[in-house]
Amino acid sequence: MLFLLFGGGLLAGYVGWAARRAHPVVDLAMLRTAQPALALGLSVLASTVTFAVVFLLPVFTEAVQGRSAFGMGLALLPQGIITVLGTVLAGRFVDRRRGSYNGRHRLRPAGRNDRRPANADRVDTAVSHCWNPLRARSLPAS
Known part of the structure; x- marks a missing residue:
């Protein structure tokens, strides 16, 4: 029981810390929608x-x-x-499935498209500006 209280305290501390940062390690704003929240919960x-x-x-x-x-x-x-x-x-x-996302949004291999995908800003928020090799290859430099 002590470990659960300690873990809950650490989690509450991180939530408070992340709220004051421009680019936290895990952007808690992505948990406002169901799919990322479910994915994170299942990963945990x-x-x-x-x-x-x-x-x-x-x-x-x-x-x-x-x-x-x-x-x-x-x-x-x-x-x-x-x-x-x-x-x-x-x-x-x-x-x-050739890289389809959720069956509706098609991801294109690098080099086939010169413009950013429509959901690129959501992707940037979801990865919280961490370096991601897949994102680095598929999105052109801004």
Whole structure:
């Protein structure tokens, strides 16, 4: 419970700090719309679950249940295989969709279009002016 209170305090502190900055690391204004808020929430949930499975589960099974490190490695092997397969298949799926975003907004490969996309300002706000190699290649210099 103490850790939850400490984490909530850190989160509240960041919200206050970010409100006073012109370009915070995570622009909280993007959370006003549903899709970015859902994406961020799911990313936090996925990161938490991944941490629990990769770190806490082996520690628990070795320390509490008395299993060996080798046995725990074998038990987690299917997760690694599924992660690799999912990454490869997701890449192929995205390639097949040819870079469409949400099925409506088409992203063009670099060099095919000299003007900025209509939603470029939203993209700039969403990445909060962090360097993004995909954005750097696809948008012309301003």
